[in-house]
Amino acid sequence: MGMLKEDALKGKRILITGGGTGLGKAMTDYFLELGAACLITSRKDEIIQATAKELSSKHRGNCLAIAGDVRNYEDVERVVSYGYEHLGGIDILINNAAGNFISPTERLSHRAFESVIGIVLQGSINYTLALGKRWIEANEQGKTVLSIVTTYAWTGSGYVVPSATAKAGVLAMTRSLAVEWGKKGIRLNAIAPGPFHTSGAMDRLLPGELAQLLSPTKRIPLGRLGKLEELANLSAYLISDYSSYVNGEVITIDGGEWLKGAGEFNGLDIIPDEQWNEIEKLTRKAKST
């Protein structure tokens, strides 16, 4: 269910990288519902054109699409110019495109690292720089960048080391520029999602039997994956004028997952209620020793 009131994003022009699928598509869908005009981009032209067509006809909003690789700065400039030409400008950037897959790190080639870091870190830098330069040059105020990171941006995580390294970089960029560019009227924030069901993520991170073996729902205090509209609601708030004093923040949306992994005694969840009587006897007995 949508959180913000009708037309909350009316007049906003939003560029969403990776907007053709998964979380990017869900955010674009809600931004259009709230009256924004959107430009989505990714490598696969057919997919983004189909998404733009579907969402434009679903909403009164205008959704455009243009293909490009976030790693290639010429593509980035071409996509941004397209936005200025066809939407009259860009007010909001969503750094959402990503590449990721699980692997023991010693099995990775340097090109595998290059690929993921290129998409996640260099791609986010490319778009932030291209738009930041334009906004600052024209002294445009009230602009904002929202980057989608993940909870292991600060904890790190084995088996997704290129992604963890790159997401940590995106978070550092967000916090650094929030300060440096705050005085120029640009806000930067991030969202750190836990697991949400998208085929892009699940097919690469929990393929085959791993989906059962490492079922994220077992690790999440709320006992379920995130819903796409929950992420869309948070993102819409963070790019809207309602959050105009939020700058340099990262908001976690993971049902409590990473804290459960971090708290020393959270594993005691497995103790059944009846066994606590016995345990209490032991802990009380410790008083006399």
Ligand code: HXC
């Ligand atoms: C080992 C692999 C590999 C794999 C690719 N490589 N896949 N190595 N295991 N599964 C190696 C290749 O052999 C090659 O190295 C290098 O990586 C580049 O591969 P390409 O296929 O040329 O890369 P490219 O076409 O750039 O594709 C990028 C990609 C791909 C990341 C590899 O998966 C992709 O397009 N992903 C986009 C969508 C995505 O990943 N979505 C998930 C986001 S989920 P060599 O040496 O052979 O040349 C997410 C959630 C995190 O981030 C948090 C969850 C809680």
Ligand code: NAP
């Ligand atoms: P997804 O559907 O695979 O989205 C990734 C998007 O990035 C795709 O649309 C892809 O499109 C685009 N992309 C990849 N490489 C690109 C490149 N070089 N240039 C331009 N676009 C590129 O997966 P998702 O789950 O929605 O992920 C969206 C974001 O959420 C990512 O930042 C991810 O790290 C983050 N996240 C997801 C989860 C989760 O559980 N789903 C959890 C935490 C964080 P093309 O292939 O057409 O280029």
